[in-house]
Amino acid sequence: xxxQATHAPFPNPLDxxxxxxxxxxxxxxxxPAGLDDTMTALADPxxxxxxxxxxxxxxxxxxxxxxxxxxxxxxxKHIRVLERARLVRRRRxxxxxxxxxxxxxxxxxxxxxxxxxxxxxxxxxxxxxxxRAEDENKGAGHE
Numbered sequence: 001x002x003x004q005a006t007h008a009p010f011p012n013p014l015d016x017x018x019x020x021x022x023x024x025x026x027x028x029x030x031x032p033a034g035l036d037d038t039m040t041a042l043a044d045p046x047x048x049x050x051x052x053x054x055x056x057x058x059x060x061x062x063x064x065x066x067x068x069x070x071x072x073x074x075x076x077k078h079i080r081v082l083e084r085a086r087l088v089r090r091r092r093x094x095x096x097x098x099x100x101x102x103x104x105x106x107x108x109x110x111x112x113x114x115x116x117x118x119x120x121x122x123x124x125x126x127x128x129x130x131x132r133a134e135d136e137n138k139g140a141g142h143e
Contacts, residue, residue: 034085086102
């Protein structure tokens with residue numbers, strides 16, 4: 001079954017010629033390797049708390065687990081998610097597992113977010129201006 005539109009396509013409220021050109025849309029759509037893993041890791045408050053602690057310096061897994069009301073195994077699973085995102089590094093010293101913070105994935109995510117902001121801010125500002133102008137024109141016509 002094929003659906004047919006019952007209304008005209010939504011008109012583009014922006015004049016494309018008025019918008020600043022971006023060299024390539026592909027550059028905006030490209031994302032650094034591991035960005036999804038980084039965002040997934042940062043989505044959980046426990047993992048963010050672990051990262052905040054590790055920003056002060058290396059720690060043993062058992063020390064990282066202490067403030068949380070969960071098993072050592074559960075904290076280890078959180079650390080594995082952080083490792084998969086390369087936000088932490090784990091090393092063994094005898095029987096202890098020591099974990100340290102790796103800022104590189106956050107720096108990469110920050111650069112990606114800045115690129116998105118650079119691309120979208122002028123477009124959203126232009127959209128806002130167009131919508132305000134439309135509202136003002138409607139308001140002036142009804143008085």
